[in-house]
Amino acid sequence: MRRNAGDVSTTPQTHCDSKVTFVDTNIGQLTLPVVSRGEQESLDNFLVSVQIDEEVAKLLQLKAQLGGEDGKHQFVLKTPKGTRDYNPKQMAIREKVFNTIISCFKRHGAETIDTPVFELKETLTGKYGEDSKLIYDLKDQGGELLSLRYDLTVPFARYLAMNKITNIKRYHIAKVYRRDNPAMTRGRYREFYQCDFDIAGQYDAMIPDAECLKIVHEILSELQLGEFCIKVNDRRILDGMFAVCGVPDEKFRTICSTVDKLDKMSWEDVKKEMVNEKGLSEEAADQIGEYVSMRGGMDLAERLLQDQKMCQNKQACAGLSDIKLLFSYLQLFQVTDKVVFDLSLARGLDYYTGVIYEAVLTQAEESAGVGSVAGGGRYDGLVGMFDPKGRKVPCVGVSIGIERIFSIMEQKAEASAEKVRTTEVQVMVASAQKNLLEERLRLVTELWSAGIKAEVMYKKNPKLLSQLQHCEEGGVPLVAILGEQELKDGVVKLRVVSTREEVDISRADLIAEIKRRTSEA
């Protein structure tokens, strides 16, 4: 997922109304003039601002530890900046989203792997360009120098090289870490999940690439996040375009990262940055401007293959032919309705070598560009960077930007009347009278043995009302009520929480009856 540097974090931590001191790490930031320059500020300025911000936070934290007015030590009761806990409701939503995504990955025949949360520092070195500054390092406590993983792609490449694996189709869902400026309301955190699907191996052109786009299409459709669009481009087309427009070789990367801002800046501002900050000639910038305004489908690829200027460049031609081939496969996969060949797409990461893509939600209420929910591309050189003999393993993959999807799903759940259940309890074993704890424990044991999800209140003599209330609140559909009379008659009173209907069921039939009623639900 692309991150933009200039965002100001806006979510305060959850506050307590007690003596516990909350250090709102945003205070420092909001009062620092350097941040008010907004989107235009360069990454370096941004990092200085983060540093100052964090020094302020540290001092406030130290002050809090020195104690309040009563001289007592006070805790700073919070999660680290840019991170959050997931409460049970959020976890229920997360589980649902993960299940949809994992089902799709499995439907496409992927295996899964896992790697450690930290890597040797040098494993990450030289892979992320300017963004390397955002890597979390571990303290040198003796032993190896370690860093938290920044994405799942570099650990994957390290895994392939280390185990000499030359082809695999795998998914990996795990947390990654970036010392970025958090914007938590928009689902941007310092600790966040990535859901990656990658295909490694020497195959015929564009077939695995097309499957990655098919997967993005399936997942975004199934999650029902609203209208979306998948932009496609190719690193070789970008480089070829820069070459034919007269950008000097050594400026390709920096001009590319300026083009990358087109989804949140106007062309005028992008041009200004190219000419004024990066020293590009005005003519070159204008020629780039013409190209990056183009978008279309297979037709655009065909048109550019006829373009006098573009055709001079071998790289660009190869890229355009591949885009054309890609679209032919996308037609067979029935996903061309959502895919756009967009020459302004220029993903930031250094390691891409061919096709790149990014999915955006087009109905997102947020400002342009932050609707991005998936991205990826081809990186044929990365595994070779880890191989002592430089042997290459071509790879293509996609990463689903799950945190943003969680945010949207949470807002949807919030807005919906339907209650999110956080447990799967089918029945509560309750009692109407006192001194029936033993009977309740005996019955719940029977139910557990039969695989039924059941619970009892951990009280000797709970009130019937509080047992019923617990079920109403938690969405538990059934209550199995025991009383002196029921015990004498060898029955259980089964109550349907939603309708308050009650019926006596013999002990022998109880399990079957609960299963019957909860499988209907």
Place this chain on the structure above:
Amino acid sequence: MRRNAGDVSTTPQTHCDSKVTFVDTNIGQLTLPVVSRGEQESLDNFLVSVQIDEEVAKLLQLKAQLGGEDGKHQFVLKTPKGTRDYNPKQMAIREKVFNTIISCFKRHGAETIDTPVFELKETLTGKYGEDSKLIYDLKDQGGELLSLRYDLTVPFARYLAMNKITNIKRYHIAKVYRRDNPAMTRGRYREFYQCDFDIAGQYDAMIPDAECLKIVHEILSELQLGEFCIKVNDRRILDGMFAVCGVPDEKFRTICSTVDKLDKMSWEDVKKEMVNEKGLSEEAADQIGEYVSMRGGMDLAERLLQDQKMCQNKQACAGLSDIKLLFSYLQLFQVTDKVVFDLSLARGLDYYTGVIYEAVLTQAEESAGVGSVAGGGRYDGLVGMFDPKGRKVPCVGVSIGIERIFSIMEQKAEASAEKVRTTEVQVMVASAQKNLLEERLRLVTELWSAGIKAEVMYKKNPKLLSQLQHCEEGGVPLVAILGEQELKDGVVKLRVVSTREEVDISRADLIAEIKRRTSEA
């Protein structure tokens, strides 16, 4: 999970036969005389040894980076010490184990939460006694001082206090981090999973405690790990026992940690440590010796409630009454066959306040004491440590030692003839002739739309044999074969991989036929 300090790590990293340099971090350790003192060495000595070990590793790593004989930079291609990747086969086993455990937690009505992988350093301070030395700190890069979580219990307590939650039943499955001495063949890592189930809330005595033991019983039975035994004791009984045996108050904790070694040291050695190293009187040690040799069930609790000496101590009496009550609930839960009241059980962590327990595999081939696969207890004071007003939230919980269980399951899978499948692919779409890529892509799209797990080879003209081979190796049960003739006839040749039987199925019936055949499997 308890860790013992003296173990020497024995697993070398996976080696490559290439120029990539593997720094075997065990070399330094094995040649250091300090480690040869074995189990008797104190934690401090152990830590010095780890430090030396790690300095050696770092120097070797630096040397490797300076380049080999050809002067080229060489990568150290490995995961950090004490960590590992999970390959697809290991992940398939891990998924199975997690599913069993999560099903059990859900059957008992638990919700789930998640917390960040790191916490503010001060959140962890003062919670782990001597073991605090094993906490991983993050580098001070400006901002807050952070540490990787050491367990899931302290973050849980922080979560409860921060959100003012006074009752919850939750599970949490996540990785935790300890700079301990790894012993990877025995499933002991620096990064490892914990599967925690905890019940927080003010309830009647021993009911939630009994459910935790019920859960351990269910999980260990379902995983079929062989015979096991769950040892139970109570922190108050231990403290009372120390008091009546004449241990001075200030020595309770250190004597307790010596008693904790009884599962891997003889009583003679434990006594020697108490008397010679910890300065306890011989009489006191002998009195302790009598008690810690006792094990039994409810009967033992009853007998000790009559014990003249024990009865003098209020704490011990309260603990013994609770053990008696606990056993009465365990009888109702039908788990007393595996639970033993064992006065030698003394778990290390500082925060336990009442019942403690530990499950061990009794058939484990490994030396005594390392068969421990679950542990936990009551910690009524921990949440209060985070609450500014010290409000307590009583808690009891259990942690399943999943890495050791993975090791056992992997060995079992290795030994078994049955192949572990790493994907769930139901059918491969193959072609018998050339130039049928488009037809294959069209058909696989149809299957995906119908929710069938399917794949194609990413080649324009793959050989039929290599397509079939792929299915044999991956355990794919069906192949849908397309050829010119089949296309003309509007059929697909469906091949059953295991029997090599082939049958023509009309395109219209194909999806139903695949579903029918794979739901049987």
